[in-house]
Amino acid sequence: MNKQERIKRFKSLSSNERQDLILKKMKAIGIEVGSGIPNKKYDSEEIYQLIHIANQFPELRDKR
Numbered sequence: 001m002n003k004q005e006r007i008k009r010f011k012s013l014s015s016n017e018r019q020d021l022i023l024k025k026m027k028a029i030g031i032e033v034g035s036g037i038p039n040k041k042y043d044s045e046e047i048y049q050l051i052h053i054a055n056q057f058p059e060l061r062d063k064r
Contacts, residue, residue, distance in 0.1 A: 019057055026050050 001009075010018065026033065031047060033054045 022050060022053055022057075026054060 010021075013021065023033070029047065029050075031050060
């Protein structure tokens with residue numbers, strides 16, 4: 001699937017489906033929601049983007 005197809009598919013998802021997809025990808029690479037550190041530079045642009053996107057959904061954060 002090329003980049004344009006992925007973008008089109010992502011935009012066609014509902015908000016809940018997007019959140020589930022993001023969480024699934026984060027879990028697959030071992031990232032926890034809220035694990036970002038301010039002013040920290042990440043080696044992988046994808047990791048930075050996933051953390052940034054997940055932080056936009058406060059309901060995804062684990063309230064302990």
